[in-house]
Amino acid sequence: xxGMANAYRxxxxxxxxxxxxSKEWMVMLKLVKDxxxxxxxxxxxxxxxxxxxxxxxxxxxxxxxxxxxxxLPDKKTASKGTIAAGILKTHNSDTTGEKYKIHFxxxxxxxxxxxxxxxxxxxSGMKKFPIPYVLTNCHNSLCAVGGTINEDDHxxxxxxxxxxxxxxxxxxxxxxxxxxxxxxxxxxxxxxGSDSHTRYGALGTMGIGEGGPELVKQLLNHTYDFPRAEIxxxxxxxxxxxxxxxxxxxxxxIGSVFKEGFVKNKVLxxxxxxVGNLPVEFRNGIDVMTTETACLSSIWRTDDRVxxxxxxxxxxxxxxxxDPADAVWYDGAVVIDLDKIKPMIALPFHPSNVYTIDDLNExxxxxxxxx
Numbered sequence: 001x002x003g004m005a006n007a008y009r010x011x012x013x014x015x016x017x018x019x020x021x022s023k024e025w026m027v028m029l030k031l032v033k034d035x036x037x038x039x040x041x042x043x044x045x046x047x048x049x050x051x052x053x054x055x056x057x058x059x060x061x062x063x064x065x066x067x068x069x070x071x072l073p074d075k076k077t078a079s080k081g082t083i084a085a086g087i088l089k090t091h092n093s094d095t096t097g098e099k100y101k102i103h104f105x106x107x108x109x110x111x112x113x114x115x116x117x118x119x120x121x122x123x124s125g126m127k128k129f130p131i132p133y134v135l136t137n138c139h140n141s142l143c144a145v146g147g148t149i150n151e152d153d154h155x156x157x158x159x160x161x162x163x164x165x166x167x168x169x170x171x172x173x174x175x176x177x178x179x180x181x182x183x184x185x186x187x188x189x190x191x192x193g194s195d196s197h198t199r200y201g202a203l204g205t206m207g208i209g210e211g212g213p214e215l216v217k218q219l220l221n222h223t224y225d226f227p228r229a230e231i232x233x234x235x236x237x238x239x240x241x242x243x244x245x246x247x248x249x250x251x252x253x254i255g256s257v258f259k260e261g262f263v264k265n266k267v268l269x270x271x272x273x274x275v276g277n278l279p280v281e282f283r284n285g286i287d288v289m290t291t292e293t294a295c296l297s298s299i300w301r302t303d304d305r306v307x308x309x310x311x312x313x314x315x316x317x318x319x320x321x322x323d324p325a326d327a328v329w330y331d332g333a334v335v336i337d338l339d340k341i342k343p344m345i346a347l348p349f350h351p352s353n354v355y356t357i358d359d360l361n362e363x364x365x366x367x368x369x370x371x
Contacts, residue, residue: 028340029256032333036233037072040065041301041323042273044235044333048072072327081325082231084267084299087206091190093223101223104208105189106132107215110176111140111153113194117212118160121219129164130221136179137171177288180207186310186318187302192218197291201270201298202283203306204322208297229296230266230331236274238339246285249336251344251354254292257334258352263295266331270300271324274338280309292351 037045043063045056057067072078079085094101107129109117114135135157140150154171161168169179176195184191187204198209214224240249257263268290275283283300290298302322310319343357347367360367 028252028337028342030335031256031262032233032335033262035075035329035331036333037078038233038235038271038324038328038330039068039072040326041271044233044272044335046333068327073329075329078325078327078329079231079331081328082269082330083301083322083324084206084229084231084269084297087188087190087299088229090188097228099225099227100229101225102190103221103223104131104192104218105186106134106180106184106191107218108134108136108176108180108184108191108193108195108198109212109215110195111135111137111150111157111171113212114157114160115153117194117215117219118156118164120212120216124216124220126164126219129166129219131218132167132184133164133219134167134169134176134179134184135161136169136174136176138169138175181284182313183315186315187306187320187322189318192224197288199288199290199298201268201290202280202287202300203309204300204302204320206267206297206299209291226265226296231269232263232266232295233272233330233333234268234270235272235333235335236270236278236338237272237335238274238337239277240282240338240341243343244338244341245343246282247289248344249338249341250286250289250292251346251351252341253286253334253336254289254346254351255344255354257293258350261294262332263293263334265294265296268293268295268298268334269324269330270298274336275301276303276305277338280305289351 032046037048039045039056039060042065043060045059048056053068053071056072060067088100091102091104092100093103137154137157140153158168160166176193177197180191181200181203185200185203185205189205191198191200191205191207192215193207193209194212194215196209198207200207217224234253287298287300301324307319310316344354345357345360347353347355355367
């Protein structure tokens, strides 16, 4: 019995060592839970309450940035300077400032969801689509369901688009999110989609994925209602090393925040000098996976790379430079050093169950047994 007890203790020690090593990737990220100021769009200051303006200006000067001309605004005032706060304000019909009643600029659905949405809206009195509504046929078209179910849905979608004024994308022409990015997104807009990965933040558009009833409400000119959402800065520095892709960055982010609900129902705002080092499609690849953090939506600062993206797709007028104010307060922050991100892998049964490829290769047996 003594030998067995010692064996179990040794196994527990080994598992703890393996767990500690397997989470070494978390040094790539840092969670700031008590909020932080972002100054001049580049300097993140976590301890502004503990230092004076002279120290703050010294840090700004050391970073090659212009010093502040006066005291920092209070947190409530400074929180209004986020990109997200500005976009939400222009779409909010509530005047109290304590909650949101949002009218979106456009809607998007695929062929798994649009039939029920449109039928419900018709039954509720809808006569036409009040805002642009794209119906793509990219989900059911890949399902072998038998019979003519897919074709029936697609014919319904085409007839609805013609009758009520929507956009119909035939099967095998485009995936919903690619279509929306290339044809509908625009800086400062908000789009509601009946797909969980409705995210267009890298293009300056706040996307929210919801269930069908919320789209029905928009079709009936009602609002999307929710309490004030906290804004969390995702502060990027550095440049990804060769072999690291957007999914690796996304998985590291998801793994660091999901289990404790750090960003649940909050808005992620991607800022910092590292944003400019990422191609637009790399940003899109990170952004679309923010859904798995449980956040409400996302938004990124925009730059000349985003401007070029809109020009390539023939919509230069939809570009606008989006940046936070010179002194802005975030309710929390996730600091990511892109230089330190390693190739990642997610194991069953959620993308937050992540490890570096190196860790998995070294500890595959133990990790798989724990998973």
